[in-house]
Structures are given as structure tokens and as C-alpha cells.
Amino acid sequence: MTVRSQMAGVRRLERERLYAAFEDPFAPPHLALEAPSGYGKSTLLQQLANRHPSLLIDLSELDGTARSIAWALVDEVAVRAPHTAEALTRLLERSEGPVPARAFAAGLATAGPLLVMLDRADHSGSDAQQWVGLLLERLADTQRLILSGRVLDAFELSYQVAEGRLRILDMDTLAFTRDEALSLAEQRDTTLKDAEHLNGWPLGIGLLTTQNSPITPQDLVRRQLQLLPSLVRSALPELAVMSVWDEHCAQDVPSLPVNWLGEVQRAGLPLRSLGGGRFVPHPLLRALLTEELRRFPERWAMAHRSAARRAIDSGLVTDALEHLLAISDTTAIIQLTERHIPALMERGLYAQATAFLDQIPAGVLPPPLALNYGMALVETRCTSRGLDLLQQLSTQLPDGALLTLLAAYNAYIRADFQAQLEASTAALENPLGLTDMMVMQMQATRVHALANLGRHEEAQREAEEACRHARAQGPAEGLAYLLFGWAFAAQRAGHFRKAVEMLEESLTIYRQLRMQAKTLGPVMLLADVVLDIGDEARAAQLLAEGIEIAEQEQSRWMGCLQQTRGRQLLLQGNLKEAVSAFEYAISAAREAQRPDRIFTAHCLLADTHTKLGNHGQAREALKTASALSSGHQGWKDVPEYNSLLAFEHGHLAFAQGDDEDARTWLEVASWYTGLSGVRAHAYLTELARKRGELTENHAATLASRMRGFGERHTPAAWDADELGALYQSFVRRNWSASAFAPWAKSSPNVTSSRIEISGQLIGGPVIRIENRPLTLEGRQSRLLTALLVRGPQSKDELREAVFGDDDKDIRDPLKHIRRKLRAVTGVEEPLPFNTESGVYSLADELEAVLDTQRLERAITLGDVATVATLLPVPATVLPHMDGDWIEDLRAVVEPIMLQGYVLLGREAQSRGDNEAALGAFEAALDLVVTVSDLETVLGPIERVLEDQQGGDVAGRLKAYRERALGNL
Numbered sequence: 001m002t003v004r005s006q007m008a009g010v011r012r013l014e015r016e017r018l019y020a021a022f023e024d025p026f027a028p029p030h031l032a033l034e035a036p037s038g039y040g041k042s043t044l045l046q047q048l049a050n051r052h053p054s055l056l057i058d059l060s061e062l063d064g065t066a067r068s069i070a071w072a073l074v075d076e077v078a079v080r081a082p083h084t085a086e087a088l089t090r091l092l093e094r095s096e097g098p099v100p101a102r103a104f105a106a107g108l109a110t111a112g113p114l115l116v117m118l119d120r121a122d123h124s125g126s127d128a129q130q131w132v133g134l135l136l137e138r139l140a141d142t143q144r145l146i147l148s149g150r151v152l153d154a155f156e157l158s159y160q161v162a163e164g165r166l167r168i169l170d171m172d173t174l175a176f177t178r179d180e181a182l183s184l185a186e187q188r189d190t191t192l193k194d195a196e197h198l199n200g201w202p203l204g205i206g207l208l209t210t211q212n213s214p215i216t217p218q219d220l221v222r223r224q225l226q227l228l229p230s231l232v233r234s235a236l237p238e239l240a241v242m243s244v245w246d247e248h249c250a251q252d253v254p255s256l257p258v259n260w261l262g263e264v265q266r267a268g269l270p271l272r273s274l275g276g277g278r279f280v281p282h283p284l285l286r287a288l289l290t291e292e293l294r295r296f297p298e299r300w301a302m303a304h305r306s307a308a309r310r311a312i313d314s315g316l317v318t319d320a321l322e323h324l325l326a327i328s329d330t331t332a333i334i335q336l337t338e339r340h341i342p343a344l345m346e347r348g349l350y351a352q353a354t355a356f357l358d359q360i361p362a363g364v365l366p367p368p369l370a371l372n373y374g375m376a377l378v379e380t381r382c383t384s385r386g387l388d389l390l391q392q393l394s395t396q397l398p399d400g401a402l403l404t405l406l407a408a409y410n411a412y413i414r415a416d417f418q419a420q421l422e423a424s425t426a427a428l429e430n431p432l433g434l435t436d437m438m439v440m441q442m443q444a445t446r447v448h449a450l451a452n453l454g455r456h457e458e459a460q461r462e463a464e465e466a467c468r469h470a471r472a473q474g475p476a477e478g479l480a481y482l483l484f485g486w487a488f489a490a491q492r493a494g495h496f497r498k499a500v501e502m503l504e505e506s507l508t509i510y511r512q513l514r515m516q517a518k519t520l521g522p523v524m525l526l527a528d529v530v531l532d533i534g535d536e537a538r539a540a541q542l543l544a545e546g547i548e549i550a551e552q553e554q555s556r557w558m559g560c561l562q563q564t565r566g567r568q569l570l571l572q573g574n575l576k577e578a579v580s581a582f583e584y585a586i587s588a589a590r591e592a593q594r595p596d597r598i599f600t601a602h603c604l605l606a607d608t609h610t611k612l613g614n615h616g617q618a619r620e621a622l623k624t625a626s627a628l629s630s631g632h633q634g635w636k637d638v639p640e641y642n643s644l645l646a647f648e649h650g651h652l653a654f655a656q657g658d659d660e661d662a663r664t665w666l667e668v669a670s671w672y673t674g675l676s677g678v679r680a681h682a683y684l685t686e687l688a689r690k691r692g693e694l695t696e697n698h699a700a701t702l703a704s705r706m707r708g709f710g711e712r713h714t715p716a717a718w719d720a721d722e723l724g725a726l727y728q729s730f731v732r733r734n735w736s737a738s739a740f741a742p743w744a745k746s747s748p749n750v751t752s753s754r755i756e757i758s759g760q761l762i763g764g765p766v767i768r769i770e771n772r773p774l775t776l777e778g779r780q781s782r783l784l785t786a787l788l789v790r791g792p793q794s795k796d797e798l799r800e801a802v803f804g805d806d807d808k809d810i811r812d813p814l815k816h817i818r819r820k821l822r823a824v825t826g827v828e829e830p831l832p833f834n835t836e837s838g839v840y841s842l843a844d845e846l847e848a849v850l851d852t853q854r855l856e857r858a859i860t861l862g863d864v865a866t867v868a869t870l871l872p873v874p875a876t877v878l879p880h881m882d883g884d885w886i887e888d889l890r891a892v893v894e895p896i897m898l899q900g901y902v903l904l905g906r907e908a909q910s911r912g913d914n915e916a917a918l919g920a921f922e923a924a925l926d927l928v929v930t931v932s933d934l935e936t937v938l939g940p941i942e943r944v945l946e947d948q949q950g951g952d953v954a955g956r957l958k959a960y961r962e963r964a965l966g967n968l
Contacts, residue, residue: 013180013183013184013187014047015040015044015180017177018044018169018173018174019047019048019051021167021169021173022048022144022146027167028161028164028165028166028167029141029144029165029166030136030139030144030145030146030147030160030165030166030167031144031145031146031147031166031167031168031169032146032147032148032152032155032157032166032167032168032169033045033146033147033148033149033168033169033174034148034149034150034151034152034168034169034170034171034273035150035169035170035171035174035272036150036171036268036269036270036271036272036282037150037203037224037268037270038201038202038203038204038220038270039171039174039175039201039202039203039270040174040202040203041119041148041149041174042119042120042148043202044148044174045117045119045146045148048115048117048146049115049117052113052115053080053112053113053114053115054114054115054116054117055073055076055077055114055115055116055117056076056117056119057069057072057073057076057117057118057119058119058120059118059119059120059121059123059124059128060119060120060123062123062124064123064124064125064128065124065125065127065128066098066099066127066128066130066131066132067092067099068128069118069124069128069131069132070088070092070099070104070131071092073088073108073116074088074089074092077108077111077114080111080114081110081111081112083110084107084108084110084111087107087110088104088107088108091103091104091107098127098131099131101131101134101135101138102134102138104135105135105138105139105140106138108139108140108143109139109140109142109143111143112142113142113143114142114143114144115143115144115145115146116135116139116143116144116145116146117145117146117148118132118145118146118147118148119148119149120148120149121147121148121149121152121155122149122150122151122152122154123149126154129154129155132145132147132155133155133156133157133160136160136165136166137160137165150265150268151265151273152168153273153277170272170273171270171271171272171273172200172272174202175200175201175202176200176201176202176205177200180200181200181205184205184206184209185205185208185209187209188209188210190208190209192205192208192209201217201270201282201284203217203220204217204220204284207220217284218284218288221269221270221282221284221285221288222288224267224268224269224270225267225269225288227267227268228263228264228267229257229263231255231256231257231260232256232257232260232263232264234255235253235255235256235257235260236256236260236264236289237289237290237292237293237299237303238252238253238255238256238293238299238303238306239253239281239289240286240289240290240292240293240303241290241293241303241304241307241323241326242307243280243281243286243319244274244278244279244280245261245264245271245278245279245280245281246261246276246277246278246279247261247277251310252303252306252307252309252310253303253306261277261279269281269282269285270282270284270285271285300327301327301329304323304324304326304327304329305323305324305327305329305332307319307320307323308320308321308323308324308332308336311323312336317336317340317356318355318356318359320336321333321336321356321359321360322359324336325359325360325361330364333360333364333365334364334365334366334369337356337357337360337365337369338369340356341353341356341357341369341372342372344356345372349517349553351552351553351554351555353372353373354373354554357372357373368402371402371406402433402434404423404424404426404427404430405423405427405434405438405441405442407419407423407426408420408423408424408427408442408445409445411423412445412448412449413593413594414593414595415594415595415596415632415635416632416634417449417452417453417634417635417637417638418449418453418634418637419634420445420446420448420449421446421449421450421453424442424443424445424446424449425446427442428442428443428446436473436474436475436478437475437477437478437481439478440466440470440478440479440481440482441478441481443462443463443466443482443485444463444466444481444482444484444485445485446462447459447462447463447466447482447485447486447488447489448485448488448489450462450489451488451489451492451493452492452638452640453637453638454492454637454638454639454640456489456492456493457493459489459492459493460486460489460490460493460495463482463485463486463489464486466482467479467482467483467486470482476509476512476513477509477510477513477515477518479509480505480506480509480510480513480518480522481506483502483503483505483506483509483522484502484503484506484521484522484525486502487499487500487502487503487506487522487525487526487529488525490502491525491528491529491532492640492674493673494673494674496529496532496533497533499525499529500526500529500530500533503522503525503526503529504526506522507519507522507523507526510522516549517549517552517553517555519549520546520549520550520553520555523542523545523546523549524542524546524560524561524564526542527539527542527543527546527561527564528564528567530542531564531567531568531571532675534714534717536568536571536572539564539568540568543561543564543565543568546561547561547562547565558588559584559585559586559587559588559589559591559592559594559597559601560585560597562581562582562584562585562588563581563582563585563597563600563601563604565581566578566579566581566582566585566601566604566608567604569581570604570607570608570611570718571717571718573721575608575611575612576612578604578608579605579608579609579612582601582602582604582605582608583605585597585601586598586601586602586605589601595628595631595632596641598628599625599628599629599641599645600641600644602621602622602624602625602628603621603622603625603644603645603648605618605621606618606619606621606622606625606648606651606652607648607651609621610648610651610652610655611655611721611722613655615652615655615656618648618652619652622645622648622649622652625645625648626645629641629642629645639671639672640672640674640676642668642672643668643669643671643672643674643676643677643680644669644676646665646666646668646669646676646680647665647666647669647676647677647679647680649665650662650663650664650665650666650668650669650680650683651666651679651683653665654666654683654686654687654722655722659687659690662683662687663684663687666680666681666683666684666687667680667684670684673705675715675718677705678702678705678706678715679715679718679719681701681702681705682702682715682716682719682723682726683719683723685698685699685702685726686722686723686725686726689725689726689729694726694729696733696735698735699730699733699735699736699739699740700735700736702736702739703736703739703740706739707739714739714743716739716740716742716743717742717743720743723743724743724744727740727741727743727744728744730744731744779802779803779812779813780813780816780817780820782801782802783798783801783802783810783813783814783817784817786798786801786802787840787841792839792840792841793839793840793841794839794840795810795839795840798810798840864903864904864907867900867903867904868904894927894929895927895929895933897927898924898927898928898933898937901920901921901923901924901927902920902921902924902936902937902940904916904920905917905918905919905920905921905924905940905944906940908920909940909943909944909947914944914947914948917940917944918941918944918945918948921937921940921941921944922941922960924937925937925938925941925960925963925964926964928964934961934964934965937964938957938960938961938964941957941960942957945957
């Protein structure tokens with residue numbers, strides 16, 4: 001059989017993408033083609049020779065030495081450039097020993113642009129390989145080298161690749177693409193099925209598309225196999241079970257002789273190199289070897305068992321399972337599952353567990369192991385399959401603790417809290433057959449049920465006792481799980497700070513145990529809790545972390561995380577985005593078959609639609625939530641659900657103006673201590689205000705109920721847009737003003753923007769709109785800052801603030817500010833300014849805030865680190881701003897800065913750093929505006945000077961006083 005007679009057709013297929021790898025002007029100058037026989041290497045070289053001036057040498061016809069290659073090149077170049085051939089001939093005749101590569105390359109350069117192509121380069125010897133490498137480095141820029149061979153590792157081309165001088169086209173690149181294979185078949189008026197693409201093997205496809213050809217691709221591989229030594233050929237079928245071949249395979253197949261891999265490569269079998277002496281056999285080769293091996297059942301089973309052991313030792317458990325499944329070794333499959341799956345389940349890697357167990361046929365695993373499969377399916381959003389399997393297993397398990405554990409888990413998924421409580425109690429009363437970890441899971445499950453049923457004190461008492469026992473006896477993972485359950489109970493009871501403490505400890509344990517997937521539950525609940533107490537930044541960080549983990553693990557918690565994200569968006573006023581988040585949460589909860597999550601998400605969706613004014617859609621969402629609630633008889637004992645549903649009904653009635661119906665619903669909701677109960681009490685207080693019955697006691701009671709949620713976003717924040725008038729009346733009358741001051745104004749509507757000067761006033765204002773920075777140039781910044789600081793101004797005053805003495809028109813910076821406002825706010829026609837009778841002022845919708853609260857708070861708390869971050873030394877305030885009006889801004893900021901520098905100086909003085917203390921006091925000295933300020937600063941300076949013992953203290957104090965008096 002000769003292959004060349006079949007290659008003529010293949011040559012007719014011109015593959016431009018391979019030409020581009022060489023002809024692209026930005027491609028590396030040299031090329032290497034490395035692939036098994038039949039991948040079109042010689043064909044490509046011949047096609048390139050037809051397109052470019054070339055020297056094409058077949059090294060298999062030479063003796064493998066450098067000198068034979070050099071003489072072959074001389075013979076080829078004589079046809080194109082006789083004068084070059086003569087010079088090179090003289091060089092070779094004069095030189096003895098190694099051929100001088102540098103001189104040879106210099107002589108060859110006189111032949112002009114050339115492709116030097118060395119085919120079948122793997123037939124060369126070591127001195128030839130070294131000489132070719134030197135020649136590759138020294139060829140002229142107009143000449144390029146192409147090496148071709150089955151294996152080119154001996155040429156050590158990695159250095160050339162790293163330098164960008166050479167590119168390697170491997171088996172994958174040289175293989176036919178689908179379009180190329182179909183194009184060749186179309187040329188030959190034949191058809192080619194997907195199964196016949198042979199992974200793009202050009203020679204095999206060429207044979208398939210040759211009509212009436214007696215040769216098949218299998219014939220080619222069999223021919224190559226016949227070239228192997230008999231010992232290698234007889235042992236090679238055992239390697240059919242291995243996807244990657246290397247020299248270590250001989251450990252599993254003792255009959256393989258030494259250097260068997262080299263013999264396989266020399267025979268030209270189709271292998272793809274992975275580097276490092278590792279190869280992937282062509283699928284067709286593996287198929288033929290598999291066919292041969294299956295003829296001997298004992299060898300077939302032994303090869304797979306050996307490969308499975310090697311895979312287990314290498315940590316490739318999934319590969320080991322595939323080998324055991326191939327021989328249906330049930331006992332080994334069960335042993336491998338018992339060894340691998342519980343560890344994955346304990347670490348929360350449910351997606352990996354599901355992927356492993358999916359491969360095992362039904363009926364192979366005993367019920368206790370199959371129980372893991374059902375739970376993993378439920379945790380990875382394959383809830384229907386998981387619940388069906390758990391239901392099936394419940395009929396196979398004997399009566400006992402394991403069966404009651406399964407019943408408790410089923411009740412938890414169905415949100416049947418009474419059944420969950422009964423089953424978990426039964427499992428704890430008779431725990432025989434349960435591991436310590438399972439016992440702790442049942443304790444947490446019982447705590448969860450008690451908390452949902454409103455038995456908060458009992459739930460927390462049991463959680464505390466279980467945690468005390470777990471701290472003493474372990475395991476640590478069980479303690480983390482119990483802390484999570486305790487935190488849930490604390491949240492239900494309104495003890496948010498306690499919940500945060502428990503969740504932080506649970507997360508710390510899981511992270512120390514490197515159980516990243518297990519952190520998902522605590523992260524989700526912590527994000528929910530910190531959102532209630534107002535730490536919005538922390539909530540956003542936790543949500544991002546949780547969503548990333550949930551996506552990786554394909555977790556059912558994704559719906560819960562999206563629900564919390566929706567609550568965050570609702571709080572921020574991004575109502576349309578909140579609707580999308582809640583709809584996603586509903587979809588995910590349905591997929592997970594979690595009626596409790598579906599109910600909660602519908603209630604929150606109704607809340608959002610009510611705020612948007614979509615009363616019809618809010619009513620439909622509440623109708624669905626009410627149907628879910630009435631369909632679960634056990635939910636009548638769940639105070640949180642009753643309160644949430646009642647509040648949303650009252651909220652909708654309030655928005656529609658039906659005060660009586662609203663009061664009826666809200667009074668029911670207000671009995672609950674959680675967020676819904678507090679919000680309901682706030683709306684009841686608003687109804688009292690509308691009736692003219694508002695008293696100071698209303699403000700005190702509402703402030704007291706809000707106090708447990710934290711110092712930032714109290715429940716007032718959730719409804720500031722609707723209850724702003726109520727909070728404003730409290731502040732105006734000085735009733736619990738500090739509790740309601742942040743929420744005393746309604747949130748701006750969609751056409752409004754909030755403009756503020758950032759707290760970092762050092763070096764110039766940072767303008768922010770709706771918490772997004774607005775990049776302004778100097779004139780635009782001066783114009784907007786002037787209006788923020790000085791209020792309404794005439795056109796001439798504004799021009800002087802912006803341009804100084806230059807007589808320029810302010811309409812240009814006004815136009816640019818309006819354009820940038822449009823880009824940031826999304827409002828089509830923003831109105832940042834009012835213009836009336838030639839007087840400019842900020843629009844009424846814009847809120848100007850000089851934000852120095854962070855600095856003031858840090859000074860009050862003595863937070864030296866924050867003060868040091870905000871205040872550089874020496875002090876410079878707005879150095880690039882000109883105009884008398886900037887003094888108005890300095891008058892507000894500098895007294896606060898002075899307090900900050902005094903605090904920094906005293907702190908430095910207390911730790912004995914007199915130099916830093918003096919620097920801070922000097923910065924404060926430059927900011928004094930009154931005599932009392934001067935005395936406040938000079939006193940500490942005097943003490944520092946006395947500590948330094950640096951000479952004339954009185955004289956230096958006098959200089960400091962004169963320096964300060966210049967500012968007064």
C-alpha cells in the first residue's frame with residue numbers, strides 16, 4: 001500500500017488559513033509543522049513551494065548528518081542561484097568537522113528571498129538538529145525556515161517560540177475544519193457524515209471522500225501498527241483505556257518494553273503532543289485498540305482496574321469511576337462512592353457530587369448512599385429529580401433515625417414547619433444510626449422550625465445549648481452549622497446584632513476549614529441581616545461573593561440571593577431593577593420547589609409595584625401570595641409570613657387611599673417585631689397624622705421600635721419616599737429628631753438629581769450626582785461650585801467667579817454642564833439652573849450638601865486614623881480656586897479641619913512623636929480665625945517646644961503668634 005497515490009486529491013484543497021500563519025507580515029518569521037503522519041505536512045510544504053521561491057529537502061532520504069543537509073541545500077540552490085551554490089561548495093570543501101552555520105547562512109543570503117523547507121526533520125541526527133537550530137538563528141531577514149516532522153522535541157524550539165521567532169502548527173491546527181472537510185467532499189461529489197470527520201484527520205478524510213477507494217482510515221492505522229515491534233504491538237491494546245500516554249504507562253502495563261513510546265512515535269501512529277513527553281492518541285487509534293482488547297475479557301477488566309487505581313492515586317476520581325463503569329464493577333463503584341461522596345457533601349460541593357453520581361446507573365448504590373444523591377440534586381436546583389428520588393428512598397429505608405432525618409429534610413424543602421419540627425424531634429430522640437454531624441444538622445433543623453413557628457426564645461435557648469455542646473466536643477463544621485441556625489432564630493426574634501455575631505463566627509469556621517461552598521448559606525443570611533441594620537456597603541459585598549459562589553456551585557440559594565438583591569435595590573430606590581430581581585427570585589424558587597421563597601418574593605414584588613404605582617400588578621402579586629399562604633395550613637402559625645402578607649395588603653390599601661382597610665391590615669402586621677411590623681407601625685402613625693391625632697408619644701414609640709435595627713438604614717429608610725412628611729413633622733417639632741432627620745425629606749423623583757461636594761475638600765471639590773462622579777473642567781467646576789456655595793448670583797457675578805477679569809460668555813460652561821448632567825442622570829432635558837431676571841441659581845430639584853459629616857464624626861469619636869486619612873499636612877484648601885466667594889466655602893470647612901489637626905497633634909504628642917505633633921499643630925495654626933482658636937493651638941505648641949528642649953521657647957512662640965495674627 002502506498003499513501004502518495006492517494007494524496008493527489010488532498011493537494012487540491014487550498015487552505016488559506018494555514019498560508020496566513022506563514023504569509024501574515026506580523027507572523028513569526030519561521031514555522032514548525034509537528035503532527036503525526038497523514039496531517040498534510042508534506043502537502044502544505046509543496047503548496048508553499050508553488051507559491052514562493054523555495055528549497056524543499058526531504059531529510060528521510062539523507063543520512064541524518066548536518067553535512068548531508070548542507071550539501072542537499074547546495075544542490076537545490078544551484079538551480080536558482082549558481083553563484084551562491086559555487087560559494088557554498090567552496091565553503092563545504094574547505095571546512096573540516098562541523099559545518100559552520102554562521103558562514104553557511106551568510107553565503108545562502110546572497111541567493112535572495114527563499115523559503116528553506118526541511119521535511120521529515122525527525123529523521124535527522126543530533127548534530128544535524130543542533131546545526132539546523134543555529135541556522136534558524138542566523139538566516140538573513142529575507143529568508144525563512146520551515147521544519148516539518150512527526151515529533152520535533154529534539155530541536156528544542158521553545159526558546160525560538162518564546163522570542164517570537166517561530167510558531168508551531170500542531171495536530172489540532174493542521175486538522176481539517178468541518179468546512180474544509182465538507183469542501184473536499186464537495187470537490188469530489190461525495191457526502192461526509194459528522195461521524196466520519198475523524199477529528200479532522202486529513203489523510204483519513206481524503207480516503208473517505210475518494211470514490212471507490214479500497215483503502216479506509218482504519219487500514220492506514222492498522223498498517224502503522226504493523227510497523228511496531230511485536231512486543232510493543234501485543235501490549236499496546238491495554239493502553240486503549242488511557243486517554244493520555246506517557247512513559248509511566250509501563251507501570252500499569254508491565255509487558256510494555258523500555259522505550260515503547262519512542263517506537264510508537266517512529267511508527268507514525270497519530271498522536272497529539274501535550275508537551276513534557278505526554279501524548280493523546282487519535283480516537284481512531286484508541287477505537288482499534290479497544291476493539292482488540294475487548295476480545296479478551298480478562299485483559300479488558302484488568303486494564304480498566306489498573307487504570308482506575310492509577311486515576312485514584314492521581315486524584316482523578318471521575319476518571320476512575322469511568323473505568324469501573326466500563327467493566328460494571330459494582331463493588332468497586334460502591335467503595336469509590338463511599339470514599340469520595342460523603343467528603344464532597346460535607347464540604348458543600350453539591351455540584352461535583354451530582355456530576356459524579358449522575359454517571360452511576362440507577363439501582364447500583366444502596367439507599368444510604370443514594371440518599372446523598374437525592375440531597376445533592378435538591379441543592380443544585382435539580383429539585384424535582386431530587387425529591388422524586390428521596391420519596392422513592394423513603395420506601396426502601398428501614399424505620400429509624402435515618403428515615404426520620406429524610407422526613408425532616410423533605411418537610412424543610414416543602415416549608416411544612418410543623419412536620420419539620422416533629423420529624424427533627426423524633427430523629428433527636430432516637431439518634432441511633434446518625435453520625436455526630438447528622439445529629440447537629442437535626443438540632444439546627446429543629447431550631448429553624450421553632451423560629452419559623454414564632455417560638456423564638458425556645459429556638460435560641462436550644463441553639464445556645466447545642467452550640468455549647470459542639471464547642472466542647474466538635475466537630476467544628478457542626479458548630480458552624482448550628483451557629484447558622486442560631487443566627488436565623490436571632491434574626492426572626494429581631495436580635496440583629498446577635499445574628500451578625502453568630503454568622504461571622506460561622507463564616508470564620510468554614511473558611512478556616514476551607515469549605516468555601518459551605519459559606520454560601522451564612523453569606524446569604526448575613527447579607528439579609530446587614531441590609532436590615534443599614535450596612536448597605538457590606539450587603540453589596542456579601543451579595544457579590546454569594547452570587548459568585550452560587551453560580552460556581554449551581555446552587556439553589558441563587559433565588560434567595562436575588563431576593564436579597566431586590567431588597568437592596570428597593571431600599572436604594574431602583575424600583576424597576578428591583579422588580580426584575582424579584583421576578584428572577586420567583587423563577588428560581590419555583591425551579592427549586594420552595595413555596596416559602598415563592599411567597600416571600602411575591603410579597604416583596606407587590607411592595608415594589610405599590611411604590612411604582614402599579615396597583616393592579618401589586619394586587620395580582622398579593623393574590624398569588626395569599627393563595628400560597630392559604631394552601632399551607634401550617635403557615636397560620638408562622639408570624640413572619642402573616643405579618644408580611646398583612647403589611648403588603650395594608651401598604652397597597654394605603655397607597656390607594658383606603659385608610660380604613662389599610663388600618664385594619666396594618667394593625668395585624670404591627671404585632672410582629674420584625675421589619676414588616678415596624679414598617680406597619682410607621683404607616684399607622686402616618687394615618688394618625690392625617691387624622692390630626694399625632695402626638696410626641698407616636699414619635700417616641702416609633703423611634704424605640706426602630707432602634708434595634710442599627711444606626712444607619714433604620715426601617716424609616718424603606719419608606720422615606722412615602723412617609724417623608726411624617727418624619728419631617730417629627731423633626732420640625734423636635735420629636736425624636738435625631739432618629740428621623742435622615743429621612744425627613746422625600747426621595748427625589750426620577751427627574752431630580754442630588755449634587756454634593758465630597759467630604760474630601762482638600763485640593764478641590766469632587767462633584768457627585770446620584771452618587772456618581774461628574775467630571776468637570778476648571779470653568780465648569782468653578783461655575784457649579786460658586787452656585788453651590790454662594791447661592792443665586794447675577795450673570796456678572798457668575799462670570800467673575802468663573803473667568804475672573806476676562807470678559808467671556810458663561811453660556812459655554814453652562815451648556816457643557818447640562819450635557820454632562822444628561823449623560824449621568826439619563827434625564828433627557830435636565831434643568832440644573834433657574835434663570836430669572838438675569839439671576840442664576842440651582843434648580844429646586846437639586847440638593848446641595850457640603851458633606852463634612854465623616855470628618856466631624858471621626859473627630860467626635862476620636863478616630864485618629866480616619867482624621868489622618870482625610871487631612872494632609874500641611875493643610876491646603878482648594879488651592880486652584882480663585883475669587884472672593886471661595887472664602888465662603890473656607891469659612892465652613894476650615895473650623896472643622898482645625899479641630900482635626902489639633903486631634904492629630906495631641907495623639908502624636910501622647911505617643912512621644914513631637915515632630916509629627918508640631919507639624920499637625922502648625923497646620924492648625926494656619927487655619928485659626930479667632931483669638932480663642934489661637935490660644936487652643938498655641939498651648940499644645942508650647943508644651944511640645946518645652947519637651948524638645950530646643951532653646952528659646954518664648955521666642956519661637958512669639959513667631960508662631962505673629963504668623964497666626966497675620967491670618968486674623
